[in-house]
Amino acid sequence: MVDTVKEGEWVLLYYNEKKSYVVRVERGRVFHTTHGSIDLAKLIGLPYGSFVETNVGEKLVVTRTRFVDRLEGLQRTTQVIYPKDLGYILLEAGVGPGSTVVEAGTGTGFLAATLAWYVRPSGRVYTYEVRRDFYEIALKNFESLGVLPYITPKNKDIQEGIEEDNVDAxxxxxxxxxxxxxxxASKLVNGxxxxxxxxxxxxxxxxLLSLKKTGLKMVEVTEIMARKYQPVPGEFRPHSIGVTHTGYVISARKL
Amino acid sequence: MVDTVKEGEWVLLYYNEKKSYVVRVERGRVFHTTHGSIDLAKLIGLPYGSFVETNVGEKLVVTRTRFVDRLEGLQRTTQVIYPKDLGYILLEAGVGPGSTVVEAGTGTGFLAATLAWYVRPSGRVYTYEVRRDFYEIALKNFESLGVLPYITPKNKDIQEGIEEDNVDAxxxxxxxxxxxxxxxASKLVNGxxxxxxxxxxxxxxxxLLSLKKTGLKMVEVTEIMARKYQPVPGEFRPHSIGVTHTGYVISARKL
Amino acid sequence: MVDTVKEGEWVLLYYNEKKSYVVRVERGRVFHTTHGSIDLAKLIGLPYGSFVETNVGEKLVVTRTRFVDRLEGLQRTTQVIYPKDLGYILLEAGVGPGSTVVEAGTGTGFLAATLAWYVRPSGRVYTYEVRRDFYEIALKNFESLGVLPYITPKNKDIQEGIEEDNVDAxxxxxxxxxxxxxxxASKLVNGxxxxxxxxxxxxxxxxLLSLKKTGLKMVEVTEIMARKYQPVPGEFRPHSIGVTHTGYVISARKL
Amino acid sequence: MVDTVKEGEWVLLYYNEKKSYVVRVERGRVFHTTHGSIDLAKLIGLPYGSFVETNVGEKLVVTRTRFVDRLEGLQRTTQVIYPKDLGYILLEAGVGPGSTVVEAGTGTGFLAATLAWYVRPSGRVYTYEVRRDFYEIALKNFESLGVLPYITPKNKDIQEGIEEDNVDAxxxxxxxxxxxxxxxASKLVNGxxxxxxxxxxxxxxxxLLSLKKTGLKMVEVTEIMARKYQPVPGEFRPHSIGVTHTGYVISARKL
Known part of the structure; x- marks a missing residue:
């Protein structure tokens, strides 16, 4: 049984080890690459793993996407969180299928969307964004990723109060x-x-200073650094230039 | 409604910022700490967040656990994978609720258990372990973590062949x-x-050399480094001594 | 012409890749190792590279020392600076043969001694230490390293005023x-x-805040991290545990 | 007594915290900056610390240089070594005033020049470069840095034999x-x-494999990583993007 591309799915279009594209398959949209353009409707019904040709005859492999690939295809409004931090935050926050999570600010929505993808199918993510324009773009991003059923996006300032209670994180x-x-701290369940x-x-x-007033314990601060290597046998080495900092992850627990 | 400790649950017993314990609540078991011992049956029915007293009168807070806390309470047979790597591998492998994953070698079971916790409720993890003794301890670990329903542990050498097909990772x-x-490579779905x-x-x-024969593409090698900081306002700094290496994460995709 | 060990020289006594010792050759002193003891007078006149036997018959190779080896043999009073930071500070401060440098606090004397070794023969290091006991041990350390001719140690609080002027660093x-x-800042030469x-x-x-008042420019903050690797062909990898932090190097220039 | 700029000296021309220039003062040369050009002859006789005006009226501060600043002003032919590695290599090699060192390949000459600057006034650096064009540019670089009196540059392939003996490093x-x-290994002194x-x-x-045949001991492999921080009080953090790798430093000792 061959699996084929359906409308609304995300695909990765692979050109070579240096260049690939991620796009959501929508009728009536033409996708432009540096190797020519593709009418996305042409992809519908194609078996995954087959080639698609651009208008200038270049061939790309039509490939299924991972969740993190799809994030790359979203419209961005703010600085986004990297997979190295997303993965660590997920485990550190104890978030998984079934968890109830409050998150802010929504921004582009990478973090809320990732949390939502992981709390499926029975958990829920409440995400706060004070700016209307960011909120609206994030909403579209959640829809296109298919995670909106697990998210309650709010166009509110979280500083005015968290409306949920007994949340896991x-x-x-x-x-x-x-x-x-x-x-x-007051809205967290025990643990x-x-x-x-x-x-x-x-x-x-x-x-850290503010945490002293919350009564939260087991405070930890961690910095996650990801170093990318040149994947060449015989010339294995880290890349010369790369990301040297994103942020610090602080965690604390309700006892 | 107060939530209370039930038999078979994992609890974190918090003494202070330097010392806490993770244990599974089992009747008939006495848990020894450096602050005295606790008959675990005493915990059953206690509201989460309350104190329990050891036989020498020291008090510990009974707290709910995160998934990664429970890993700390398991019996170990092999070098285990750290949360910094687990989280990254999870996202890099594209594994989430519903995924089908093959993993080897099982070892202590940290990786398989974490994958299982995240593919819940509809996914499945197939894990291979050639050593009978490791397999048996891992089996107990999966049971005590409650993830066995999502795992198929195998006491087999993965080098003799992966028995599953069309797996996501x-x-x-x-x-x-x-x-x-x-x-x-031959057992992966497209993407x-x-x-x-x-x-x-x-x-x-x-x-990397072996990957050339597989036809897999988009090869990446990443090293995840986690630096822990001293969480003291006014004296914020990384710890002097810590983990400086665990391993390299190589990933590649089926197109 | 064979070079032989002389009284007052530092030697490295090599047992194996895991264990070696650094000691200054002094008559009348017995040096204790975990492989037996050595009357240091016995070393005098031995050709470098020859073996010396401990009182229990274990053999160690008598080897010439590098400057950084000798630091290892000193009596310590305070946290010391590592070679990774010493080397960077040396170049960043622009210190070399002929430089005039002020340093504080002396502490054990690693930094002042290293600076002194590098400003030889025509430069000079002025080092301030408020504590009498530290000052006295540092003085002995400078003598035993042979760098005292290039150092002016002061048992003074540098906060009460730097007495030198027109210094390079x-x-x-x-x-x-x-x-x-x-x-x-007021005591530095231009540049x-x-x-x-x-x-x-x-x-x-x-x-950084205080620097704003000094008029110094070209402010930089750098952290030097040294990662040690297991030097085994076929099993090359960083060590699992190691130093993860020493300090931050701030530099600024007088224009 | 005011110190003034002399012909042949290196100066740093400071515009602001983001932009400064390093140049050697030569008569008959016009130096072009993004803030206008300067006839370098105009600098001769100016007191250090004074302003110089470009042809478009922009002012730059004329400042004394550190040794590492001057390296920035050299003509480059090859990938150069960074100060973080230079400083560490210097200490690890035990090189200082009076040392005798063999180095290869010369390349642009950063390493040889730095070694030369630090072995002054009584030491010597022998540097090998097989390519004639690199050798010639390095020669000019050594001259302009004023370190040629301490270097013996050789337009030879070091693989054909090291001609010096009893060298320190x-x-x-x-x-x-x-x-x-x-x-x-055969040309090193003991230690x-x-x-x-x-x-x-x-x-x-x-x-590492080749070292086994040399009899050298105390093998170490170290990677020096320098992380640059944004020097802003109230917003202190590492830069987002930067150098993530230069090289590995292997050292071994002759016993």
Missing amino acids: VILDLPTPWKVTEDA GVLVVFVPTTTQVERT | VILDLPTPWKVTEDA GVLVVFVPTTTQVERT | VILDLPTPWKVTEDA GVLVVFVPTTTQVERT | VILDLPTPWKVTEDA GVLVVFVPTTTQVERT
């Missing part, structure tokens, strides 16, 4: 998380986890 | 993964991911 | 460097460098 | 150092150090 990716830590992600050590210090 | 944490990469985790660069090079 | 390894930065080494990000921030 | 920055390690700098783990492994 609160995850904050905000410029001023210390304004929310006390409220967040629940507050996770804060911030780029500067100054923010870490202010967050 | 194959994850290898073996000394000689290059003996399995070709078979693994499926092979992930290999090895500690030495020599193993990375041999694995 | 001021290097501060102090808990509160921000109390000295303004004075330090001179202030280098501060501190372990916490909190100290970095206070130092 | 041999430092190899070559694609195939394993072809030279045996010869290098002398062989240092090899290579970018790939494959080269590290081949070098």
